[in-house]
Amino acid sequence: MTYVVGEGCIKCKYMDCVEVCPVDCFYEGENMLVIHPDECIDCGVCEPECPAEAIFPDTESAIEKFAELNRTYALSWPNITRKGKAPDDADSWKGVPDKFEKYFDPNPPKR
Numbered sequence: 001m002t003y004v005v006g007e008g009c010i011k012c013k014y015m016d017c018v019e020v021c022p023v024d025c026f027y028e029g030e031n032m033l034v035i036h037p038d039e040c041i042d043c044g045v046c047e048p049e050c051p052a053e054a055i056f057p058d059t060e061s062a063i064e065k066f067a068e069l070n071r072t073y074a075l076s077w078p079n080i081t082r083k084g085k086a087p088d089d090a091d092s093w094k095g096v097p098d099k100f101e102k103y104f105d106p107n108p109p110k111r
Helices: 016-020 064-074 099-103
Strands: 003-005 026-028 033-035 055-057
Touching: 003 033, 003 064, 033 064
Parallel strands: none
Antiparallel strands: 003 055, 026 033
């Protein structure tokens, strides 16, 4: 089992999860994070830290699409080891439906 970042992270990107990860398996995109499944040690400390409730075990139903998305983008996005600043409007995006289809950005973060 590994953990997966789901749709709830899109445009929220709080990064509280990054701060508690003991193996630095988070990777950053322009508007969400992903977990590298081969680096995740399945400790689960990230899941309760996510204010957007966007982290799930890969055994959850209907998470397969995001498990593959996490695997794919963990290979091309930069690794993140410290909590950064969440977007100013992150709270307004919590719970918004259909964020993947409307807002997912496949690019790495702009710096």
